[in-house]
Amino acid sequence: MNTPSERGVEQRLADHAYRIRRLALRMGEVQGQGYVGQALGYADVLAVAYCHALRFKPDDVEWAGRDRFLLSHGHYAIAFYAALIEAGIIPEDELDTYGSDDSRLPMSGMASYTPGMEISGGSLGHGLAIAVGMALGLRLKANPAFVYNSMSDGELDEGSTWEAAMGAAHHGLGNLICLVDINNQQADGPSSKVMGFEPLADKWGSFGWHVQRADGNDLPAVLAAFDTARALPAEKPRVILFDTLMGKGVPFLERREKNHFIRVDPDEWQQAIDILDQNQGAAR
Amino acid sequence: MSTTTATKPRLTTSAMIASIAAEGQRVTAAPFGKALVALAEARPEIVGLTADLSKYTDLHLFAQAYPERFFQMGMAEQLLMAAAGGMAKEGFMPFATTYAVFGTRRAYDFIHQVIAEENLNVKLCCALPGLTTGYGPSHQAAEDLALMRAIPNMTVVDPCDALDIEQAVPQIAAHDGPVYMRLLRGNVPLLLDEYDYKFELGKAKLLRDGKDALLISSGILTMRALEVATALAADQVDVAVLHVPTIKPLDTATILAEASRSGRLVVVAENHTAIGGLGEAVATALLTSGIAPRFRQIALPDAYMDAGALPTLHDRYGISTEAIGKTLKGWLR
Structure with a gap:
């Protein structure tokens, strides 16, 4: 049973996750599009990452001691910007520029555009291999920071992901944590139909990683997985496989025909935000 | 009575790493490896990475001299390039070596998007450039310069001999940004010392x-x-x-x-x-x-x-x- 302080942490994180979802929907409304299905599904993971697990300084994104968070799946930028706003790194009013010319918030994440964006993702399957280099570099500098690589389940198809998985285990990178969003949705359909990847925990385990699988929309489970990954003493890389539901928190989007790029009609953005607000009010 | 045995003429070799030096030509052994070892003494940020080809790119000399700064990436060129980019992001100056075919063809997107897009300080030194092996197209990097030239931010160097390589190594290190250098390894011809010549990037x-x-x-x-x-x-x-x-x-x-x-x-x-x-x-x-x-x-x-x-x-x-x-x-x- 949770202690009052644990319940306090979970409530705080639930508030952050609610606001990340809300911010992502507002950005989606600006352009009338965006990967909001993924943003809603991954908001709980991002809330725990940016409002609990990561060490960083909002006003000094280059701080040498920061934990590095690599957004390998660059198309999750809309979710990530929402997390950066929630983390105090980007001002909230900037979300009105999302996806516009000369904005710091392009539709696919790029390092040179956005404060706090460590890499240019988007060419999928790059993040984990970059993370291996950064983790080696941090270890060589005796810098205790963690490298988090955040990736989609579609990136499991890329051979480079498994080159990096082998490399990370070979070099005993205990400062590397990989987060995989398993929403079972790729451009051409369900991941299990496009390129089956199960049994996934066994795969990572056999590659020499410490593996956890958790419901990525169960905040206490997400929280526990992050804490376990960080506290593990073994000099081996660790992965958390998060099963998530696209559209989470907005029932009509949860039920919508499943697509990589979820359809949202013009009048539905405000409806979705209203539903989030109502549920948040009821939960408090 | 003397007998002669008809002997077959010795066939020429198509060995992968046959030296390009002509018989009797002056050579320097492993000019890249030696130059890098010399430079790395004063430059602690230099690290060496390879994809299972340290011996065949003369990077083994660096690995012997600075084992804690050498990183074996296995026969995984995409990892090699991306990890080199990652180390550069942490302030190091990676020298990444493999054969030109594997570096430029197999790992192109990783050079393009990870290294060059952020103008990272990675030096790619790739052996067997152009037609310098008899192994056929799998090892002949006939188009490496075209591929590397087409990448924004990339500096491209094609040295002639041991002197060029020796002098190029500190200069590509002094240049802030990604460099692709064609690498001649092993016994490398030495001839430019006969000319009033210095390599200048x-x-x-x-x-x-x-x-x-x-x-x-x-x-x-x-x-x-x-x-x-x-x-x-x-x-x-x-x-x-x-x-x-x-x-x-x-x-x-x-x-x-x-x-x-x-x-x-x-x-x-x-x-x-x-x-x-x-x-x-x-x-x-x-x-x-x-x-x-x-x-x-x-x-x-x-x-x-x-x-x-x-x-x-x-x-x-x-x-x-x-x-x-x-x-x-x-x-x-």
Whole structure:
């Protein structure tokens, strides 16, 4: 049973996750599009990452001691910007520029555009291999920071992901944590139909990683997985496989025909935000 | 009575790493590895990474000298390039080595998106450039310069000999940004010490002057060009040789100045396919400047080349000293 302080942490994180979802929907409304299905599904993971697990300084994104968070799946930028706003790194009013010319918030994440964006993702399957280099570099500098690589389940198809998985285990990178969003949705359909990847925990385990699988929309489970990954003493890389539901928190989007790029009609953005607000009010 | 045994003639070798040095030619062993070891003493940020080819890129010398700064990435070139980028992001200066085919072809997107897009300080040093192995297309990097030239932010270097490599290593390290350097490894010919020459990143250098033809060349084809010029001098043909070890950025000022001197045939000779290498770079520079001399290209064909002994292949594809001399004489006739 949770202690009052644990319940306090979970409530705080639930508030952050609610606001990340809300911010992502507002950005989606600006352009009338965006990967909001993924943003809603991954908001709980991002809330725990940016409002609990990561060490960083909002006003000094280059701080040498920061934990590095690599957004390998660059198309999750809309979710990530929402997390950066929630983390105090980007001002909230900037979300009105999302996806516009000369904005710091392009539709696919790029390092040179956005404060706090460590890499240019988007060419999928790059993040984990970059993370291996950064983790080696941090270890060589005796810098205790963690490298988090955040990736989609579609990136499991890329051979480079498994080159990096082998490399990370070979070099005993205990400062590397990989987060995989398993929403079972790729451009051409369900991941299990496009390129089956199960049994996934066994795969990572056999590659020499410490593996956890958790419901990525169960905040206490997400929280526990992050804490376990960080506290593990073994000099081996660790992965958390998060099963998530696209559209989470907005029932009509949860039920919508499943697509990589979820359809949202013009009048539905405000409806979705209203539903989030109502549920948040009821939960408090 | 003496008996003689009919012996079969010894066949020429198509060995992968046959030296490009001619018999009796002066050589320096492992100039890249030695230069890197020397430089790394004063530059603690230098690290070495390879994809299972340290011995074949002379990086093993660095690994022996600085084992804690050497990282074996396995036979995984995508990881090699991305991890080198990651280390550069953490303030290190990675020298990443493999064969040119695997580096440029297999890991292209990782060089393009991870390293060059962020202008990261990674030095790619790739062996077996152009046609320097008889192993066939799997190992012949005929198009590496074209691929690397096409990437924004990338500096591209094609050294001729051991002296070029020795002097290029500290200079590519001093340059802030990604560099692709074609690597000659093992026993590397040494010849440029006979000329009043120093490698300068971004500069073309006239190694010898001549009034009949201007040979513009890079890499080992500069060695060939100098041999051709010497051979043709005996026939009263006067050939100038302009060495262009930096392919990008191109020293257009020097090239235009030399090419606009009246009357000379201008020939670009390169150990690379005719598509997208030094020849096309020079042609573009000339035409866009309104300079149109008689222009010819000596380059590898737009074809999958044969396996075989290097001398055989260099003859077959027109980049041996004899073949270049014959071609050039035909054009000058």
